[in-house]
Structure formats: structure tokens, C-alpha cells
Amino acid sequence: MERTGKPTINDVARIAGVSKKTVSRVINRSPLLNGDTRAKVEQVISELGYVPNVQARALALRRNFLIGLIHDNPNAQMVMNVQAGMLEAMRDTEFELIVRPIDRGSSTMLEDVRNFLERQRLYGVMFLPPVSENEMVAELCRELGIRYVRMGSATLDASEHMVASNDCDVVTEAVNHLISLGHRRIGLIAGPHGFRSARERRKGFENALEGAGIKLPRSLIADGNYTFETGLAAADRLLDLSPRPTAIFASNDEMAAATLHAARRRGMSVPEDLSIVGFDDTAIASHIWPPLTTVHWPIISMARSAALKLLADFFGDDGNAVEEPSLFPSTLIHRASVAPPREG
Amino acid sequence: MERTGKPTINDVARIAGVSKKTVSRVINRSPLLNGDTRAKVEQVISELGYVPNVQARALALRRNFLIGLIHDNPNAQMVMNVQAGMLEAMRDTEFELIVRPIDRGSSTMLEDVRNFLERQRLYGVMFLPPVSENEMVAELCRELGIRYVRMGSATLDASEHMVASNDCDVVTEAVNHLISLGHRRIGLIAGPHGFRSARERRKGFENALEGAGIKLPRSLIADGNYTFETGLAAADRLLDLSPRPTAIFASNDEMAAATLHAARRRGMSVPEDLSIVGFDDTAIASHIWPPLTTVHWPIISMARSAALKLLADFFGDDGNAVEEPSLFPSTLIHRASVAPPREG
DNA sequence: CACAGGGGTGGTAGCGCGATCAATGGAGTG
DNA sequence: CACTCCATTGATCGCGCTACCACCCCTGTG
Numbered sequence: 001m002e003r004t005g006k007p008t009i010n011d012v013a014r015i016a017g018v019s020k021k022t023v024s025r026v027i028n029r030s031p032l033l034n035g036d037t038r039a040k041v042e043q044v045i046s047e048l049g050y051v052p053n054v055q056a057r058a059l060a061l062r063r064n065f066l067i068g069l070i071h072d073n074p075n076a077q078m079v080m081n082v083q084a085g086m087l088e089a090m091r092d093t094e095f096e097l098i099v100r101p102i103d104r105g106s107s108t109m110l111e112d113v114r115n116f117l118e119r120q121r122l123y124g125v126m127f128l129p130p131v132s133e134n135e136m137v138a139e140l141c142r143e144l145g146i147r148y149v150r151m152g153s154a155t156l157d158a159s160e161h162m163v164a165s166n167d168c169d170v171v172t173e174a175v176n177h178l179i180s181l182g183h184r185r186i187g188l189i190a191g192p193h194g195f196r197s198a199r200e201r202r203k204g205f206e207n208a209l210e211g212a213g214i215k216l217p218r219s220l221i222a223d224g225n226y227t228f229e230t231g232l233a234a235a236d237r238l239l240d241l242s243p244r245p246t247a248i249f250a251s252n253d254e255m256a257a258a259t260l261h262a263a264r265r266r267g268m269s270v271p272e273d274l275s276i277v278g279f280d281d282t283a284i285a286s287h288i289w290p291p292l293t294t295v296h297w298p299i300i301s302m303a304r305s306a307a308l309k310l311l312a313d314f315f316g317d318d319g320n321a322v323e324e325p326s327l328f329p330s331t332l333i334h335r336a337s338v339a340p341p342r343e344g
Numbered sequence: 345m346e347r348t349g350k351p352t353i354n355d356v357a358r359i360a361g362v363s364k365k366t367v368s369r370v371i372n373r374s375p376l377l378n379g380d381t382r383a384k385v386e387q388v389i390s391e392l393g394y395v396p397n398v399q400a401r402a403l404a405l406r407r408n409f410l411i412g413l414i415h416d417n418p419n420a421q422m423v424m425n426v427q428a429g430m431l432e433a434m435r436d437t438e439f440e441l442i443v444r445p446i447d448r449g450s451s452t453m454l455e456d457v458r459n460f461l462e463r464q465r466l467y468g469v470m471f472l473p474p475v476s477e478n479e480m481v482a483e484l485c486r487e488l489g490i491r492y493v494r495m496g497s498a499t500l501d502a503s504e505h506m507v508a509s510n511d512c513d514v515v516t517e518a519v520n521h522l523i524s525l526g527h528r529r530i531g532l533i534a535g536p537h538g539f540r541s542a543r544e545r546r547k548g549f550e551n552a553l554e555g556a557g558i559k560l561p562r563s564l565i566a567d568g569n570y571t572f573e574t575g576l577a578a579a580d581r582l583l584d585l586s587p588r589p590t591a592i593f594a595s596n597d598e599m600a601a602a603t604l605h606a607a608r609r610r611g612m613s614v615p616e617d618l619s620i621v622g623f624d625d626t627a628i629a630s631h632i633w634p635p636l637t638t639v640h641w642p643i644i645s646m647a648r649s650a651a652l653k654l655l656a657d658f659f660g661d662d663g664n665a666v667e668e669p670s671l672f673p674s675t676l677i678h679r680a681s682v683a684p685p686r687e688g
Numbered sequence: 689c690a691c692a693g694g695g696g697t698g699g700t701a702g703c704g705c706g707a708t709c710a711a712t713g714g715a716g717t718g
Numbered sequence: 719c720a721c722t723c724c725a726t727t728g729a730t731c732g733c734g735c736t737a738c739c740a741c742c743c744c745t746g747t748g
Contacts, residue, residue: 005489006462008734019698024736034696051462055402056734059703064399066442076424076627087445096464098410098442101431118350118395120440228631257631264633283420287572287601288632289608352704363728368706378726400704403733 007048016044027052064123065095067310070113070137071128072104074227075254077282078299082128082151085303089311095123102131110136117144124148124310126303132156133196147313149306153197159326163306167197167279170295170330171204171249172211174277177332178247179212181340183275187220187238187245189231189255198226201251201279220245224255231255235262239274246341247275253285256292260337271339281333290336298328351392360388371396408467409439411654414457414481415472416448418571419598421626422643426472426495429647433655439467446475454480461488468492468654470647476500477540491657493650497541503670507650511541511623514639514674515548515593516555518621521676522591523556525684527619531564531582531589533575533599542570545595545623564589568599575599579606583618590685591619597629600636604681615683625677634680642672 009027013020018041025033026041044050058064069086073079086097098120102112109131117125117140124147127137132150138157141148150157153167178186188205191198202221209216219241222234231250235258238245250256256278263274270276270290278285278294285292305324312324353371357364362385369377370385388394402408413430417423430441442464446456453475461469461484468491471481476494482501485492494501497511522530532549535542546565553560563585566578575594579602582589594600600622607618614620614634622629622638629636649668656668 010734020735021698021700021737022696025697028736032695032697037696053403053734054463054465055399055408056703057736058399059397059403059705060734060736062703076421080420080424083443084445087443094463096442096444098440099427099431100440101428119398119438121398228627254631261631261633283572284628284631287598287605287628289605354704364705365707365728366726369727372706376725376727381726397704400733401706403703403735404705404707406733 006053007050009050009052012041012044012048012050015048016041064121065093066098066120066122067095067307068098068100068116068120068122068125069128070100070102070116070125070131072102072109072131073128074225075252075280075282077284078280079128081282081299082126082303085300085305086126086307088300089304089307093311093315095311098122104131110134110140113137114140114144117141117146122146123314126306126310127151129153129197130192130195133194147310149309151302151306153200155326156196160309160312162326163302163309163324163328164326165297165302165328165330167200167295167297167330168204168207170332171201171279172208174293174295174332175205175208175249176211177334178249178275178277178338179208179214181275181338183247183341184214185220185243185245185247186214187222187241187248189222189224189234189238189248189250189259191251192223192225195226198251205249224251226252226254228254228258228261231258232262235259239263239266239268245274247277247338249277249279251279253278253280253282253292253294256294256337257284257288260288260290260292271337272342275338275341277338285333286335293335293338294333296331296333298330302328350397351394353394353396356385356388356392356394359392360385408465409437410442410464410466411439411651412442412444412460412464412466412469413472414444414446414460414469414475416446416453416475417472418569419596419624419626421628422624423472425626425643426470426647429644429649430470430651432644433648433651437655437659439655442466448475454478454484457481458484458488461485461490466490467658470650470654471495473497473541474536474539491654493653495646495650497544499670500540504653504656506670507646507653507668507672508670509641509646509672509674511544511639511641511674512548512551514676515545515623516552518637518639518676519549519552519593520555521678522593522619522621522682523552523558525619525682527591527685528558529564529587529589529591530558531566531585531592533566533568533578533582533592533594533603535595536567536569539570542595549593568595570596570598572598572602572605575602576606579603583607583610583612589618591621591682593621593623595623597622597624597626597636597638600638600681601628601632604632604634604636615681616686619682619685621682629677630679637679637682638677639674640677641674646672 009020009023012023023041026038100116127150129152132152150162152164155164190202222237224230224234248259250259256276259276263270278292281294281296285294309324353364353367356367367385370382471494473496476496494506496508499508534546566581568574568578592603594603600620603620607614622636625638625640629638653668
């Protein structure tokens with residue numbers, strides 16, 4: 001009897017004249033099943049418009065089909081790219097994505113993550129930087145016995161739990177490019193303290209200057225928070241310097257865009273008066289004028305790969321257990337925001 | 345006995361020496377419960393670290409705590425803003441957000457949505473434009489008996505299912521502003537056919553010109569797809585015209601940013617050689633230089649309100665059954681991309 | 689012809705929780 | 719002091735599905 005709503009497996013079994021276990025076998029594509037029986041059950045299923053109840057299934061299987069994304073990243077484009085990459089990997093599977101932003105800096109952050117993970121009993125979770133760099137969350141996942149993958153700018157965990165890029169080296173390459181053009185006074189807009197990516201990018205910057213024998217005054221390093229607003233303040237501080245830097249490396253595109261904004265607001269030309277290099281290669285880098293020379297961070301591929309790692313032991317049986325890569329090289333993209341300094 | 349993992353309600357009941365129904369009462373804050381019993385059970389719960397199983401709960405309640413977001417919007421910033429607004433409304437509730445992008449234009453789009461809704465049995469779904477403008481999806485939700493709210497640029501449904509803005513009028517206001525500054529050759533970069541928002545914005549544009557007695561040559565209308573790339577192509581087409589338009593209204597900020605990009609690429613100054621007006625007031629509008637005069641579309645408020653509508657009959661008991669507004673006025677934001685035309 | 693073997697199927701017991709309804713015990717009343 | 723009443727509590731069933739194990743029947747073999 002159809003009580004309130006959807007037909008259940010019992011309805012299908014009764015109408016098809018088989019046991020519900022047989023229906024279950026049809027749903028789960030059990031190999032040992034008579035073809036006729038299968039056809040008959042499938043017939044009834046489609047007539048009734050029967051759809052299995054995912055909650056009941058999850059309860060019985062003691063496992064659900066939800067992948068979580070935990071992030072506290074201020075960059076919208078970045079988060080969307082990650083979602084896009086993950087969803088690409090999850091396409092045509094029965095997995096769904098559940099998104100959970102958390103409040104960085106909140107004292108209850110770790111508690112919040114714990115509550116979320118304990119309540120939802122997800123199949124797996126993925127962590128975006130910067131929260132992914134927090135060793136506590138990895139610890140938490142291990143304690144709770146939940147699959148996880150972290151994204152980051154340096155390897156922090158075993159390869160099956162980590163998808164990383166090599167920010168340090170590629171920043172060195174970018175800054176070397178500036179140096180080779182003749183720049184000597186190069187400013188840095190650093191990312192927030194405590195972010196691994198910020199430290200890596202800063203280290204890459206310092207390595208380049210050191211390699212060229214350039215002594216870096218502290219004043220040429222300004223702190224930002226990976227947001228446009230903090231980037232603007234940092235850029236203004238650097239551009240107030242006298243003499244001014246002839247080039248600025250911003251630790252992400254948001255802050256690079258802010259640097260461009262600050263420069264143009266005070267009537268400077270880019271790249272004639274100031275060369276700018278960003279990091280991430282998000283949409284804004286190519287949308288603004290002049291388009292930014294920046295480091296392409298393969299975030300979508302990384303996210304796709306991370307999601308596939310999460311799903312690996314689910315689809316492992318199918319034989320497509322290809323080892324997903326863990327290290328994704330970033331590459332320098334030359335666009336129009338860099339030129340030799342005016343007085344070289 | 346703790347078999348594989350988490351303690352269950354039975355463990356709590358056994359250890360606390362009460363029935364599991366009593367534990368259930370504690371969890372669900374039933375009022376008729378002896379204080380001592382409650383304290384004892386809560387004690388055991390915290391000692392065991394017991395967390396109720398959401399799947400089992402969902403099965404027994406025949407209802408879960410998941411809100412879906414279905415979208416096919418190409419603008420990342422927009423989608424993130426919507427997620428932010430929804431999550432704000434869902435903060436400190438037990439509801440979680442599950443995100444489902446769909447492939448616009450795919451022939452199986454409606455089937456995909458149906459499968460998703462039937463399988464997940466969500467508490468409610470929210471639709472973003474443009475898919476929200478598709479009457480079929482609303483029909484589908486009604487057929488499946490699932491709560492839904494649509495976001496859009498014009499009222500298309502009963503107010504409890506709709507959160508809308510008034511794009512038409514505010515665009516008229518924006519274009520009137522251009523006209524009052526002396527602009528006569530004003531170009532339009534329209535949104536894609538079939539998008540309600542695109543039609544509304546275009547109508548607002550045409551109303552303003554008509555009101556001023558300006559005859560609009562077809563050539564001054566270029567088609568875009570709400571993406572940067574199509575905006576760039578459209579802007580190039582308009583700027584190739586002779587005589588050129590002195591101002592361009594782009595139907596969203598992405599395309600407005602592309603217009604600025606196109607203008608600057610050919611050495612034009614903005615706003616001296618070309619005034620630009622956008623729509624949405626997403627981050628890029630204030631990040632580029634010059635910052636865009638644009639229409640602020642209160643997307644975050646709309647999304648928050650939409651989510652609250654979805655949750656209304658869940659929290660309705662608490663007395664805070666405030667009627668959520670359905671219409672959100674957009675407002676014109678004056679920034680630096682608009683000036684009088686050169687030869688006035 | 690009796691029996692072993694195996695593909696195909698059903699019965700039934702959970703998974704963890706909520707809900708109905710009856711039962712219990714103590715306080716209040718005549 | 720017996721009885722009623724109300725505040726608490728528990729036994730049991732059901733939510734929809736999967737899993738373990740037993741069972742059936744048909745074929746093949748000694």
C-alpha cells in the first residue's frame with residue numbers, strides 16, 4: 001500500500017512477485033540473477049517510478065555517498081574552481097558534494113569541524129588551504145577514521161592524503177624573470193602569517209633575491225591577507241616608499257589586482273612605471289587590463305585529482321585504480337604586466 | 345558492546361540505565377522529562393561522545409536536513425555569493441548545503457534535476473538563474489512535493505517560492521543617467537536570449553531610450569552570454585562601429601569588465617572616451633580600474649532570504665515566523681567609469 | 689537411481705532512531 | 719486510607735534497505 005509518498009522496495013517486490021532481496025539485487029547489479037527475473041523487476045521499477053531511498057541505504061550500508069568540502073578560503077574564484085574540479089571527478093557517480101565554509105580564526109574552529117564530521121559521517125572530506133595546512137584537522141580525521149585529502153602548496157602528509165604544488169620554486173623563477181629584466185627594487189606583498197602557501201611564496205621570493213645577491217630592505221615587504229582590501233593597503237604602503245619599487249610580486253592575484261588598482265589610482269602606468277606579478281591565475285588575472293603576468297596554479301586539476309583520491313578505494317575494484325598524482329607543478333604565465341624598469 | 349565504531353543510542357540507554365526512548369527525548373529536547381534523568385543521560389552522552397546518526401534519524405523522521413542549490417550560472421562570484429547568503433541563513437542550524445551544478449543546454453537537464461531530487465529527497469531546493477527561470481523545474485518540484493524557492497529578476501511564482509529583483513526599472517534609471525550626461529550613442533551588450541534577466545535588462549535599456557526619444561539602431565545592440573569572453577567579442581564589435589558609441593551598458597559586470605578591457609586594449613581611456621555601466625556589483629566591479637558604475641544586485645540578501653523561506657515552516661513554531669520579503673530593489677552605484685561624452 | 693553441487697531465491701535479522709500507547713509511581717483529594 | 723490524576727518512562731513496532739544463511743530445484747555423475 002502506498003502510504004504517504006514514494007513506492008518502496010517492498011512495493012516493487014510485492015508487485016513483481018519476488019522477495020525484496022531480489023529487488024535489492026537488481027538495484028545493486030548483483031551478477032547472480034536470472035535474466036528474466038531481472039527484466040521483470042526492472043519493468044516494475046520503471047512502471048512505479050521507484051527510486052531507492054538513499055538514507056535507508058546509507059543506514060544499512062553504514063556508509064553514505066557524500067563528499068565534504070571544508071574551506072575558509074577568502075577567494076571566491078578559488079573555491080568555485082575547487083568545487084568545479086571536484087564535481088568533475090564526481091560526475092556520473094552517486095556521490096554528492098556538501099560544502100562547509102568555516103570561520104578561520106574562530107576559537108571554536110576545530111570544534112566546528114569535529115561536530116560537522118561526527119554528525120554527517122561523510123564518505124570523505126577535502127580540505128582547502130589555509131585550513132588544510134592545519135595539522136590538527138588531519139589528526140582529527142585520523143581519529144574519527146574518516147577519509148580525507150588536503151590541498152596545499154607543499155607536501156604535508158602522505159601522498160594519498162595530499163595534493164600539492166611547488167610554489168617556492170616557481171616564485172623564484174618569476175622573480176628571477178623580473179631581475180633578468182633589470183629590476184632591483186622589487187616589493188613583496190606577502191600572504192598572511194601561518195599560511196604555508198604564504199611562507200612558500202615568500203621563501204621563493206627571498207631565494208631569488210639572494211641568488212642574485214640583492215639585499216632586501218624590510219620595508220619592501222608588506223603584509224596582506226590574500227584579500228583585495230589588504231592588498232590595496234599593502235600596495236599603497238609600498239608605492240609610498242621613496243624610492244619606489246619598480247616591480248611588485250603579490251602572493252596572489254587578488255592582491256596583484258589591488259596593486260594594479262593602487263598604481264593606476266595614483267596615475268602610474270603598468271607595466272611602464274611598475275611591473276606586477278601575481279599568483280594563482282584566477283579569472284581576474286586575465287580580465288583586468290593589462291592582463292597579469294602570474295603563476296598558473298592548476299587548482300582545478302588538483303581538486304579533481306583530490307576528489308579521485310577520495311573515491312579511489314570505492315572505484316578501485318573497477319580496475320581503473322590509476323595512481324593519482326600528488327604533485328602538480330605550477331607554471332609562470334607571461335602576460336602584459338611586466339616590462340623592464342624605466343631607468344634601468 | 346561497541347561493535348565497529350560510534351556509540352549508538354542503545355549504548356547510551358544501557359549505560360545510563362534508561363530506555364532509548366528516554367535518550368531520544370533528551371536529544372530532541374522533549375519538555376516532559378525529569379531534570380535528574382536528563383542530567384544523567386547528558387552526562388553519559390558526553391562521556392561516550394555520543395553523536396546521533398543523521399541517516400537513521402532521517403529515515404525515522406522521513407525527512408532530512410539537506411538544502412540543495414541547483415545552478416547553471418557561469419559567474420563564479422555570483423554562485424559564491426549565493427552560497428554565502430544561504431549558509432548565513434543556515435548557520436547554527438542542523439541543515440547542510442549540497443551543491444549541484446547542472447549543464448545548461450544539455451538535453452537531459454530536466455531529467456538530471458529530477459534524478460537528483462528524487463534520489464536525495466532533500467528538505468528543500470533553491471534554484472539560481474538562469475535555470476530558475478525555467479517553469480519546468482518549478483513544475484517538477486510541485487509534482488515531487490518538494491519545497492523550492494527560485495531566485496530571479498522578475499516575479500515568476502507565488503511569493504513563498506520566489507525571491508526577485510526589479511532589474512528593468514533600475515536599468516532605465518542607469519541609462520537615463522547616461523542620457524542626462526549627454527550620451528546619445530549608447531551601446532547595449534545584451535544577455536543571452538531566453539534569460540529572463542537579460543530580457544528585463546534589455547527592456548529597461550530600451551525604455552530609457554524611448555523615453556528620451558532616441559532611436560536605437562540595431563547595430564548598437566550586441567549579444568553576449570554573460571561571460572567575459574563573449575563580452576569581449578561584443579564590445580569589440582561595438583567599438584569597431586563608426587561612429588563609435590560614447591557609452592555602453594553591459595548586462596552584467598563580467599561583460600562590463602570585458603568592455604573596459606577591450607577599450608583599453610585599443611588605447612581608449614575610460615571614462616573619457618567611453619562610459620561603461622555594468623550590472624550585479626560583484627567584486628570585479630570595484631576591483632578593476634576605473635571602478636565600474638554598476639547596479640548593485642543584492643544577491644547575498646536575496647539568497648539569505650530565499651534560504652529562510654525554505655526553512656520557514658521548520659522554524660515557524662519558534663514564533664520568529666517573520667514574513668521574508670520577496671522583492672529586493674536593486675540600486676545604481678555611481679563610481680568612476682561614467683563621464684560626459686567628449687564631444688557633447 | 690541416489691546423491692552431490694551450484695546457480696538462483698527468500699526469510700529474517702539487523703542498521704539507529706522516533707513514535708505510539710500503555711504502564712508505573714507518587715502526589716493530591718474526598 | 720482508598721482512589722484519581724498527572725508526570726515520567728519503557729516496550730515494541732516501523733522507517734527502507736542490505737546481509738547472512740538456509741533453501742530450492744535442476745543438472746550432472748557414479
